[in-house]
Amino acid sequence: MKKVYLFCSMLLLCACSPVTKTEVKLLSEDFHPKDRTIFLLDTHTEYITDIRLALSEYKFSVPMFSSQKTIYEKKSDKITEQYKAASTRYGLLLHRDAMLDWCTLNPGVNIRYSGEIMDVDTNKVVAVIKTGGWTEHCPTEENELVFEKIAKALDELWSFDIKK
Numbered sequence: 263m264k265k266v267y268l269f270c271s272m273l274l275l276c277a278c279s280p281v282t283k284t285e286v287k288l289l290s291e292d293f294h295p296k297d298r299t300i301f302l303l304d305t306h307t308e309y310i311t312d313i314r315l316a317l318s319e320y321k322f323s324v325p326m327f328s329s330q331k332t333i334y335e336k337k338s339d340k341i342t343e344q345y346k347a348a349s350t351r352y353g354l355l356l357h358r359d360a361m362l363d364w365c366t367l368n369p370g371v372n373i374r375y376s377g378e379i380m381d382v383d384t385n386k387v388v389a390v391i392k393t394g395g396w397t398e399h400c401p402t403e404e405n406e407l408v409f410e411k412i413a414k415a416l417d418e419l420w421s422f423d424i425k426k
Contacts, residue, residue: 282362282374282394286415290388292381295352295420299323303355303380309397309409313356316409320417325349352388353380356412362394370398375408379419391415 298321302313314324335343356377363372374394378387393415395408406414 282392284391284393284411284415286389286391286419288389288419290381290386292384292386293379293388293419297323298420299325299350299352300379300416301325301350301353301382303353307356307358312397312407312409313412316407316413317416319410320413322413322416322420351382353382354378354416355380359392359394365396365398365400365402367401368398370396370400372396372400372403372405373408375412377412379416389419391419 300317300322302310302324307313317324337343354377356375359374359376361371361373365371372395375392377391379389379391380386381388391412393408393411395405395411396403397408399407
């Protein structure tokens with residue numbers, strides 16, 4: 263019986279994780295998206311597919327590469343510059359800030375993310391997002407997945423600008 267109480271108390275302690283609200287701050291008046299295409303600037307995360315899927319649920323187009331077109335510009339008889347033309351105007355850079363908790367019943371973790379939306383044309387950060395949540399549905403918690411919260415915040419940001 264002591265083992266059952268010990269197990270239940272550990273389950274309750276491990277399942278009590280903080281709820282992180284989503285914050286979005288617009289930093290530039292020059293944010294005017296014409297379409298729902300966004301490029302993920304850092305793809306070195308084990309959650310890249312989850313992020314891409316969540317964004318696609320909100321009708322975002324998320325190209326695999328930022329550019330496929332090479333531009334050659336002749337500067338002089340001997341010098342030609344070569345650069346890649348961006349295929350989208352805005353990029354999203356996500357930072358995993360902290361791991362807050364582990365789900366005791368599956369491999370999900372509760373993590374906090376901050377993100378920056380960058381204007382590729384000007385190289386300026388136009389908005390920031392801060393949120394947190396679970397990477398998988400944890401049966402002991404009732405929270406929205408962190409990637410859904412990121413996609414929802416971006417959807418509201420894009421929708422807000424379109425309504426202007």
